[in-house]
Amino acid sequence: xxxNYRFRDPALAQLALTHRSIGRPNNERLEFLGxxxxxxxxxxxxxxVHPRSNEGELSRLRxxxxxxxxxxxxxxxxxxxxxxxxxxxxLKTGGFRRDSILADAFEALVAAVxxxxxxxxxxxxxxxxxxxxxxxxxxxxKDAKTRLQEHLQAGGWPLPIYExxxxxxxxxxxxxxxxxxxxxxxxxxxxxxGGSRRAAEQDAAEIVLNQLLxxxxxx
Amino acid sequence: xxxNYRFRDPALAQLALTHRSIGRPNNERLEFLGxxxxxxxxxxxxxxVHPRSNEGELSRLRxxxxxxxxxxxxxxxxxxxxxxxxxxxxLKTGGFRRDSILADAFEALVAAVxxxxxxxxxxxxxxxxxxxxxxxxxxxxKDAKTRLQEHLQAGGWPLPIYExxxxxxxxxxxxxxxxxxxxxxxxxxxxxxGGSRRAAEQDAAEIVLNQLLxxxxxx
Numbered sequence: 001x002x003x004n005y006r007f008r009d010p011a012l013a014q015l016a017l018t019h020r021s022i023g024r025p026n027n028e029r030l031e032f033l034g035x036x037x038x039x040x041x042x043x044x045x046x047x048x049v050h051p052r053s054n055e056g057e058l059s060r061l062r063x064x065x066x067x068x069x070x071x072x073x074x075x076x077x078x079x080x081x082x083x084x085x086x087x088x089x090x091l092k093t094g095g096f097r098r099d100s101i102l103a104d105a106f107e108a109l110v111a112a113v114x115x116x117x118x119x120x121x122x123x124x125x126x127x128x129x130x131x132x133x134x135x136x137x138x139x140x141x142k143d144a145k146t147r148l149q150e151h152l153q154a155g156g157w158p159l160p161i162y163e164x165x166x167x168x169x170x171x172x173x174x175x176x177x178x179x180x181x182x183x184x185x186x187x188x189x190x191x192x193x194g195g196s197r198r199a200a201e202q203d204a205a206e207i208v209l210n211q212l213l214x215x216x217x218x219x
Numbered sequence: 220x221x222x223n224y225r226f227r228d229p230a231l232a233q234l235a236l237t238h239r240s241i242g243r244p245n246n247e248r249l250e251f252l253g254x255x256x257x258x259x260x261x262x263x264x265x266x267x268v269h270p271r272s273n274e275g276e277l278s279r280l281r282x283x284x285x286x287x288x289x290x291x292x293x294x295x296x297x298x299x300x301x302x303x304x305x306x307x308x309x310l311k312t313g314g315f316r317r318d319s320i321l322a323d324a325f326e327a328l329v330a331a332v333x334x335x336x337x338x339x340x341x342x343x344x345x346x347x348x349x350x351x352x353x354x355x356x357x358x359x360x361k362d363a364k365t366r367l368q369e370h371l372q373a374g375g376w377p378l379p380i381y382e383x384x385x386x387x388x389x390x391x392x393x394x395x396x397x398x399x400x401x402x403x404x405x406x407x408x409x410x411x412x413g414g415s416r417r418a419a420e421q422d423a424a425e426i427v428l429n430q431l432l433x434x435x436x437x438x
Contacts, residue, residue: 043252123338
């Protein structure tokens, strides 16, 4: 196993790799705990890396990172499949290659690290595995202004108008108030303050886009 | 506010209590993080307190503890409503009394403690608030044998049969293999090993009950 962590209590790692097809005890309880820990640690990472994203955006990003398929990819990188303990039925049908079994074992392993050496150790392991993935996701993700523009173009609607409505403060610590406005069929406007015009525009575009998507969802 | 925690950075607490009706910044991002942290800390508490419950049972218990209504009860105990920052519309319509706004502010406050002083501080606060609730839930919750029996009786089906199939080890460290069997219309059996007959019976009843519920859910 290529996990960058050395267990004080190897029995915990063994339990994390024991599928329920073996009987009891197995990794199901650890998986419950690991799933929750992973959710919290990734939430914090995204909170840090995306300081302007709202709750909906953060949830969407987390769902891209933490799902059965994505976790199975990590489990394969860690070569967990080779060390899974499976019952005879699962062994015969290649359970060590199945996404769900691999993802569950990875989550259980996260909990095993937590129980073995506490939150900081667990967080370090998870951050080591997800940091680069989150950075890559960030590089590939489009900013709010781009997403708003593409969404409006797809509907054949007029593009948004950004206006500087005010600026405050001295030159070295200036803030900017910017409005973002879209017209029919969904007239909306949002105003945001930011340390740069660009930052304020992105925030305003994000709000308008979210409100627009919400209105379009309504029957 | 009656939270048993003193913030180093009071601005974090203020942000946690700022509803989105105020504009930006507000507590939505903190709520995202707090929800995840709460999920993990409660998962660990339940993992400890219910050493024999399986994943499904642990999830069910957590859903009873962590939901909008339950969190609003805690928010009221902490008197968060008095300190919420709400926009004029929400103020007029009594937003400080609304379950969802109170629950969200409580989750945001959990994240604020985490950002203020780390996981251990956050965990201590959450454990202080939930420990007694979890103990009470445990006292009021029925054990697996009782739940299986009641479920079978409700369907008018025969009661389960428990059999000691083997025992191992010396008197001072004996383990017991027990089977739990139910008949038509859903014939099922499970065998478990435990440090006492009662423990093994409870485990076997839990498995049979879960399998039974799963079969009954199938179309």
